[in-house]
Amino acid sequence: MSEPVLQVEGLRKAFGGVIAVDTVSFEVAAGRLFAIIGPNGAGKSTCFNMVGGQLLPDAGRVQLAGQDITGLPPRRIWRLGVGRTFQVAATFTAMTVVENVQMAFISHRRRLRALLPTARKLYRAEAMAVLERVGMADQAERQCGLLAYGDIKRVELAIALAHEPRLLLMDEPTAGMAPKERIALMALTADIVRERGISVLFTEHDMDVVFAHADTLLVLDRGRTVATGTPDAVRDNAEVQRIYLGG
Ligand code: ADP
Numbered sequence: 001m002s003e004p005v006l007q008v009e010g011l012r013k014a015f016g017g018v019i020a021v022d023t024v025s026f027e028v029a030a031g032r033l034f035a036i037i038g039p040n041g042a043g044k045s046t047c048f049n050m051v052g053g054q055l056l057p058d059a060g061r062v063q064l065a066g067q068d069i070t071g072l073p074p075r076r077i078w079r080l081g082v083g084r085t086f087q088v089a090a091t092f093t094a095m096t097v098v099e100n101v102q103m104a105f106i107s108h109r110r111r112l113r114a115l116l117p118t119a120r121k122l123y124r125a126e127a128m129a130v131l132e133r134v135g136m137a138d139q140a141e142r143q144c145g146l147l148a149y150g151d152i153k154r155v156e157l158a159i160a161l162a163h164e165p166r167l168l169l170m171d172e173p174t175a176g177m178a179p180k181e182r183i184a185l186m187a188l189t190a191d192i193v194r195e196r197g198i199s200v201l202f203t204e205h206d207m208d209v210v211f212a213h214a215d216t217l218l219v220l221d222r223g224r225t226v227a228t229g230t231p232d233a234v235r236d237n238a239e240v241q242r243i244y245l246g247g
Pocket residue numbers: 015018019020038039040041042043044045046047
């Protein structure tokens with residue numbers, strides 16, 4: 001067994017009197033898709049934000065491939081190989097699709113060189129290859145601001161991949177998309193991360209999508225762990241059924 005990419009131990013966060021995440025522990029194995037599910041307010045986003053560094057835990061520890069990253073600023077965590085896709089569009093709307101992905105490559109590999117006038121030509125081939133993979137090569141020269149919502153999501157995936165993450169955090173990556181589109185985007189994401197050996201921590205409303213793609217699930221309810229395990233084990237859990245059937 002190889003070392004887990006992500007190890008979360010006893011993570012806890014309260015907002016005033018509300019315990020948003022109550023002593024939660026889990027591990028994401030290398031190259032696996034791990035889903036956190038649970039009703040609204042269960043503490044999913046709070047967990048993501050503590051892993052990504054946007055929120056400081058009250059207690060507990062987050063380790064990335066054995067390195068303690070608890071409380072590091074988001075930028076440091078990102079530099080260590082933790083990518084994120086965001087619910088709000090994070091593309092530069094005045095730039096073209098391919099320029100956005102080139103910028104991501106530049107910032108990942110060259111950092112300050114992005115300011116050079118030659119930046120426009122850098123990493124174009126790499127950017128086009130990623131766009132090809134996410135099905136956006138034919139729209140490479142379009143301005144991002146003119147894209148359909150589902151296509152922006154594909155560009156965001158391409159941008160996340162340009163950062164060559166070892167762990168990708170996806171908090172409701174398909175939010176706001178039509179059911180057919182979200183199934184297609186999640187299937188594409190799962191295919192790509194599996195072929196590249198990227199680990200994923202994600203959450204998603206559509207349970208069919210979660211059960212189809214997650215290797216392991218963690219079910220939260222009001223900050224507490226209700227169940228954890230394979231999709232089959234979680235599906236058969238009586239407490240999970242009670243929560244999801246609203247009993
Ligand atoms: P989920 O993503 O599962 O819907 P969240 O992690 O967003 O849940 O929220 C968990 C709980 O913490 C909820 O009760 C929510 O109202 C509360 N909460 C989340 N973020 C904040 C915040 N910044 N300030 C106060 N309360 C918050």
